Amino acid sequence: MIKVENLTKYFGTVKAVDDISFEVKQGEVVGFLGPNGAGKTTTMRMLSGFLSADGGKISFGGKLIEDDIINAQKQIGYLPENNPLYKDMLVSEFLELSAELNNIPKEKKAEAFNFAVSSTGIKEIFYRPINELSKGFKQRVGIAAAILHRPSIIVMDEPTEGLDPNQRAEIRSLIRELAEDHTIIISTHVMQEASAVCDRMLIINKGKIIADGTTDELSRTGENEQSIFLDVEGDGVEQALQNVAGIKRVEIKNTEGNRIQAEIIADNSVKIQPDISRLIGERHWVVWKLSEKERELEDIFRSLTK
Numbered sequence: 627m628i629k630v631e632n633l634t635k636y637f638g639t640v641k642a643v644d645d646i647s648f649e650v651k652q653g654e655v656v657g658f659l660g661p662n663g664a665g666k667t668t669t670m671r672m673l674s675g676f677l678s679a680d681g682g683k684i685s686f687g688g689k690l691i692e693d694d695i696i697n698a699q700k701q702i703g704y705l706p707e708n709n710p711l712y713k714d715m716l717v718s719e720f721l722e723l724s725a726e727l728n729n730i731p732k733e734k735k736a737e738a739f740n741f742a743v744s745s746t747g748i749k750e751i752f753y754r755p756i757n758e759l760s761k762g763f764k765q766r767v768g769i770a771a772a773i774l775h776r777p778s779i780i781v782m783d784e785p786t787e788g789l790d791p792n793q794r795a796e797i798r799s800l801i802r803e804l805a806e807d808h809t810i811i812i813s814t815h816v817m818q819e820a821s822a823v824c825d826r827m828l829i830i831n832k833g834k835i836i837a838d839g840t841t842d843e844l845s846r847t848g849e850n851e852q853s854i855f856l857d858v859e860g861d862g863v864e865q866a867l868q869n870v871a872g873i874k875r876v877e878i879k880n881t882e883g884n885r886i887q888a889e890i891i892a893d894n895s896v897k898i899q900p901d902i903s904r905l906i907g908e909r910h911w912v913v914w915k916l917s918e919k920e921r922e923l924e925d926i927f928r929s930l931t932k
């Protein structure tokens with residue numbers, strides 16, 4: 627459905643997107659994950675035809691978007707970052723404007739409005755001023771505007787950013803509903819978000835794709851490391867742990883006097899628990915907690931983007 631080959635974009639000397647290639651199948655929900663400045667927005671803007679690439683190709687259904695940008699834009703609905711809405715307008719007026727910008731013919735407008743309004747659940751606020759709406763509803767209005775022209779692909783740049791947990795959950799469930807008959811790409815910083823709604827994730831860092839896979843596949847990457855959580859009280863803890871053979875790094879999470887909570891990262895091939903226990907005995911430390919930490923997606927993300 628979507629094929630991206632060797633896509634590259636510079637801003638001056640900054641290589642915002644660096645030779646990336648990926649494919650998205652019809653009906654797939656793909657998450658772009660990455661830290662600030664990774665290149666997610668730039669990639670999404672190129673996919674949506676709002677920004678031209680400096681190198682590489684994008685095609686939808688085998689057709690290069692640059693060969694017929696108008697047709698490509700018909701196939702894609704784009705919700706930009708920070709959802710720019712005209713806040714002084716009523717929701718109805720904003721959707722009218724969006725319909726005009728998308729060249730929706732007059733006779734098709736009612737049908738388009740019905741579809742977008744019912745899909746996003748904004749009937750009750752259709753005649754309300756945008757500036758009076760909650761953030762969650764504003765986001766729904768932005769999504770309604772993006773799908774008004776019935777695109778088959780929806781690209782959403784950080785659709786849940788700035789929402790409270792309830793609003794986040796509502797927008798996630800809206801995305802899941804839209805996923806039933808759309809191909810969707812969303813960007814987010816939040817791993818849980820991506821794993822909750824996406825079939826697949828692309829992890830982007832410094833303009834490059836550094837991992838591509840399902841939640842399960844990604845959680846198996848970097849399995850060569852183990853992580854132990856230690857909450858211990860005593861003198862010289864950090865230094866002593868760092869000197870234990872096999873420990874790759876000690877990440878201090880919290881300190882309170884000489885009590886330290888730390889995550890200890892070591893190679894999977896070595897058994898470091900006996901050495902830690904010995905050290906605890908020798909130094910007469912007080913152990914508050916010692917546990918093996920489950921690898922979470924956040925850890926994988928952190929180790930991949932470090």
Ligand code: ATP
Binds near residue numbers: 640660662669
């Ligand atoms: P965020 O999560 O903060 O939105 P992002 O992953 O979407 O980040 P981009 O916004 O694509 O990242 O930015 C990628 C790089 O390109 C950054 O270094 C950014 O400063 C730079 N950049 C993006 N847009 C422009 C622009 N219009 N002019 C100059 N530099 C830009």
